[in-house]
Structures are given as C-alpha cells and as structure tokens.
Amino acid sequence: MQTYKDLEVVDNKDGTICITNIHGFSLDKTLKSGQCFRYEQNGAICTIQSEDMITKVIQKEADKLLMIATKEEAINYWIPYLNIEDNYDKLISLIADNEFLIEAERFSRGIKIMKQKPWEALVCFIISQRNNIPKITSTVAKLCKMCGNSFEFMGKVYYTFPTPQELLEGLNKYGEQLSLGYRLPYLEYVAKEVINNRLNLEDLRKEYNQALTELESLYGVGPKVANCVALFGLGYTSAFPVDVWIQRVIDEYFNGCIDISKYGEYAGIVQQYMFFYGKHLGK
C-alpha cells in the first residue's frame, strides 16, 4: 500500500491545525461509509471521538482540513486515525475489468479505511450485528454515557469509550438498560477475556489469518465481525467483511460469487466501495 508523504501540518496557534496537500480524501464520505460510529455532523463541522480523544474537523477544500487539536495530536493521532495519507491509486488497475467496481470506485473515491483502535472496533461491531447504523450509533453513545467517563469539550459534555474494566462494570450495573439485547453476554465475554489477559488485541497485528481465527473463536464473534475488526481495527486491508449489503451486491452483480484473491491488500477497500455504492443503489 502506497502513502502520500507530502502532507503539510501547520499550527495556527489558535487551537486549530491546518492540514494541506491532502490527496483523494473525503472526510464526509469516509465518515458516512459506515465504518465508524462515534461522530456527528453539524453542517460541515464533524465532531469525531475515539477512545478518550475528541476533535472537530472541517474539510475546507478537497486538499485542506481544519482541525481542533494540538499539532502533536493531529500528527500522532487524528491523521493516522482518519488514514488521510493512504493512496489507493493502484486499486484502479485491479478493478479495470469490472464495470460495477469501476462505477463503485468512481462513486466512492475519497473514502479511506480508518485505523480505529481494535478494542473499540470489536465492541462496536459486536453491537452492529442485526442493527442498522442509526441504532448502532445510538447504542454506542449510550454505552459510552453509561460506562465511560464524562468530560467537557467546547462547552459540551462528552463521554469516553469504556475500557474493558469499565465496560464490564457498566454491563453488570446497568444490564438491560443498555438495550444491547442478546449482544450483552457477548460484550461481557470479550471484556472478561481482555481483563483476564486471555485476549490481547495488540498481539493480533502480526498475521491476518491468525488474527481472524482468534477473533472468530470469541463468543459472539463470527466471520463478519471478525473481518470488520481486522479491517477497521487491526489494519488488515485484505480483510473482506461480507454483510447483507455486500452479499446483495455479490448476488446481483457478480453472479453470486466473487474471487477476492486478485485484490490482495486492496480487498478491504474494494469491499468498502461495494458497500458504499451498493447501499446508494439500494436506496
């Protein structure tokens, strides 16, 4: 995977950071592509949270972002988180023989696969099963409010994402009130696995197939969620989560089966484009 290396980050000395020389990144599309659940958009202003971090970002122009953060936070946290520098140009030649993917790429261009924290991705995608995006978003927000810690940012109260310990305590304390349904015991299980040191998500960064096997061995984690955690939380861009939308696209435009091996480390990006475009067509 290539990256753009000419990003410029300037401290405006007023609490904001200006990021220029951005290539092929759309903040709006990236956030709306269904890979993350802790953001809100108010006009052009996007408030984004991850762990105990928060920022507000505006895309001023195609190649320019304005961000509320320190320069250190922008460089070491938010730019990698949004994965602004990844370059998917090489993908174009890999999909050149497929009309649907050409269209999907045209429509989705600007989406980057974000680099979320694996713990947060695991919890969010366990919650995602058989839920739609608004429901996932509200459930995750509720989980943070009930189990995380409150803090103030620009005159408003926000909540951190719960650590495994905090999550477990919150689940025991609030139980059904979190409206997690049958996913509650799944979350309880993974929280305990991390707390007991039987599961170390950072150790799963070594090898994709091993990571997948480990993740799928968790109670409540099947192939879909495991692939989402691998793709969005562990940086395995060859992961290919198949959900109902992707399956619909495969059935309708690929005669029911797709060979993803030729996409290699771009398979995850192909998947994201198929999802984003497929949902657009489905509506």
Add this chain to the structure above:
DNA sequence: GACCAGGTGTCCG
C-alpha cells in the same frame, strides 16, 4: 402486529 436491520450460536442431517 409483522417485518426488518451491516450476524451468530445451536441444533440437526
């Protein structure tokens, strides 16, 4: 009230 939404565990052949 039925049906569905970014699945998974369990049971059965």
Add this chain to the structure above:
DNA sequence: CGGACACCTGGT
C-alpha cells in the same frame, strides 16, 4: 460442513 431457526430492540 451447510442449512434452518431463534434471538433483543427500536423503527416503520
């Protein structure tokens, strides 16, 4: 190993 089925919850 593949297919059927139940499952919490909130919205239409």
